[in-house]
Amino acid sequence: MSQIERAGFSLYYETDGSGPPVLLTHGFAATSRMWRGQAKAFDLRHQLITWDMRGHGRSSSPTQQSSYSVEETVDDIKALLDALDHEHAVIGGHSLGGYMSLAFYMKYPERVRALLLIDTGPGYKSDSPRDEWNEMVSGLSRRLKRDGLDHLKKLSREMDPSEHHSAEGLARAARGMLIQRDSAMIDSLSEISVPTLVLVGEKDRSYLAASKYMADKIPGAEQIVIPNAGHAVNFHQPERFNEAVGAFLARIK
Secondary structure (H helix, E strand, O other), X not given: OEEEEEOOEEEEEEEEOOOOEEEEEOOOOOOHHHXXXXXXXXXXXXXXXXXXXXXXXXXXXXXXXXXXXXXXXXXXXXXXXXXXXXOOEEEEXXXXXXXXXXXXXXXXXXXXXXXXXXXXXXXXXXXXHHHHHHHHHHHHHHHHHHHHHHHHXXXXXXXXXXXXXXXXXXXXXXXXXXXXXXXXHXXXXXXXXXXXEEEEEOOOOOOHXXXXXXXXHOOOOEEEEEOOOOOOHHHHOHHHHHHHHHHHHHOOO
């Protein structure tokens, strides 16, 4: 069990393999365990770093709402790289983790060798869809507080209620980390200058359009749509997922 301390809170992480580092961040209400199927696939040529975001899994669940934000999460990723003595890494993630990977690139582009964006999106340009998203997030937070961790059983496959301490941390994470505030992220896509792989499941209708948009806007980005896979693409089609990511990583200089 490995942990680092930052700002008075503990962050759980795991490493597998050796070589150039690849840091993957899980989606909302998942944990580092969602990447177990990738550990063996990548450990011959890379060091895979996975971790639990605040309010998730074995990391701290602060009681202050202000401790949950995109900015804090980005600096948590930096703290992990610093603790492991990595100047830069391939940075990637699933869903919320993919959004955080984009946010990390915006703040620390010099620390990113390449981006892996998995079943995720870059936010919204206009107020109306952003407001709809935020209303959905607010409802999710309320249901977590009302129904507890059992609510996760109704959601995506990678969300395992047994991996979390309480629903309170997840509810705060939703309010602080999922809420969209502006169009800065989506407006910055054309400025990305590192190799980027955009992966999405063929049946993940919520993110198909967003994935195509990112692939079109990020210079030189590659998009792969994996057949017969939904939002939890690395669970639904692990061999195809590992093959696609492995081939991408092999091309990174």
